Amino acid sequence: xxxxxxxxxxxxxxxxxxxxxxxxxxxxxxxxxxxxxxxxxxxxxxxxxxxxxxxxxxxxxxxxxxxxxxxxxxxxxxxxxxxxxxxxxxxxxxxxxxxxxxxxxxxxxxxxxxxxxxxxxxxxxxxxxxxxxxxxxxxxxx
Numbered sequence: 648x649x650x651x652x653x654x655x656x657x658x659x660x661x662x663x664x665x666x667x668x669x670x671x672x673x674x675x676x677x678x679x680x681x682x683x684x685x686x687x688x689x690x691x692x693x694x695x696x697x698x699x700x701x702x703x704x705x706x707x708x709x710x711x712x713x714x715x716x717x718x719x720x721x722x723x724x725x726x727x728x729x730x731x732x733x734x735x736x737x738x739x740x741x742x743x744x745x746x747x748x749x750x751x752x753x754x755x756x757x758x759x760x761x762x763x764x765x766x767x768x769x770x771x772x773x774x775x776x777x778x779x780x781x782x783x784x785x786x787x788x789x
Contacts, residue, residue, distance in 0.1 A: 653734035653748060657783060660747040660758050660767045663733050671743045671762045674726040678740040681719050688712050738777045746777065758783075 655663075688709060695703035703709070727737040730745060738744040743762025750756065751770060759769040759780040769780040 654755075655734055655747045655749055655758065657749070657758060657767050660735075660749070660760070663735065663747075664760070664766065666733055667730060667735050667745055667760070668762065670726050670729050671737070671745060674723055674737060674740045675743040675762055677719055677723055677726075681716060681723070682741065684712055684716055688716070744777060746771075 691703075691705045691709055691712075695705050697703055697706065723740050726740070730737050735745045735747055738746050738759075745760050745762075747758040747760075747767070748755065749758045749770070755773055756770050757773060757777075758767050759771055759777065760767045768783055770783055771777065771780045
């Protein structure tokens, strides 16, 4: 089990999705912005490398960008803490991947949900990677 140790059923996890979805929406949007600015920062550093005796024409922009990137990474960490408060764990902010501790067939597992999914429909074994998630079996025909 993860640090939260709150074990949820699929139904309990789905009941938390409105709040989880709102938090993850903010985290995904901010992460996409952070990644775009990181790309810009790399481009500026490659195009205008700092020299010992002179600053590049973009030194101030680079410095400001580094500060704002750090602050936004801290905001994303804050979103992860908000999710922990509702027994969810942000596994990947870029993908909007969240997991919940659960038990299936008597063994501990991780329920898996992505931001674009309507409800919790996947799970994985605790010792598997998040990418190894499998669909939950429907309990009713249909």
